Amino acid sequence: MNHASMFHRGLLSLFACTAFASAGAMASAATVPGHPRVNEVSRRIDNQQARIAKGVANGSITGKQAARDERRDANIAQRESADEAKHNGHLTKAETRRLNRAENRNSRAIHRQRH
Numbered sequence: 001m002n003h004a005s006m007f008h009r010g011l012l013s014l015f016a017c018t019a020f021a022s023a024g025a026m027a028s029a030a031t032v033p034g035h036p037r038v039n040e041v042s043r044r045i046d047n048q049q050a051r052i053a054k055g056v057a058n059g060s061i062t063g064k065q066a067a068r069d070e071r072r073d074a075n076i077a078q079r080e081s082a083d084e085a086k087h088n089g090h091l092t093k094a095e096t097r098r099l100n101r102a103e104n105r106n107s108r109a110i111h112r113q114r115h
Contacts, residue, residue: 041103060115072109
């Protein structure tokens with residue numbers, strides 16, 4: 001095998017990995033018919049983003065607090081995508097439970113900041 005063909009194979013595998021990773025990230029942003037656990041977690045992340053935006057709009061949450069809350073939500077969404085990638089777009093009950101606990105902690109933090 002010459003260097004050019006090895007380079008092309010490496011480039012092709014890099015492209016394939018990137019395509020799969022981006023497809024997993026995009027899957028968590030939209031609702032997926034027939035995947036209630038995935039939809040539940042995604043819906044909660046969207047709801048919390050709206051609550052954060054509402055808090056910033058009415059002045060009960062500062063920009064620094066909003067950035068921290070959004071960073072937490074982004075971390076949860078990233079973990080959701082990684083878990084989905086492990087199971088062909090599905091979440092196990094244990095993964096859903098873990099993600100919901102993280103969402104509950106973030107939800108309580110948002111509530112304390114807004115009130």
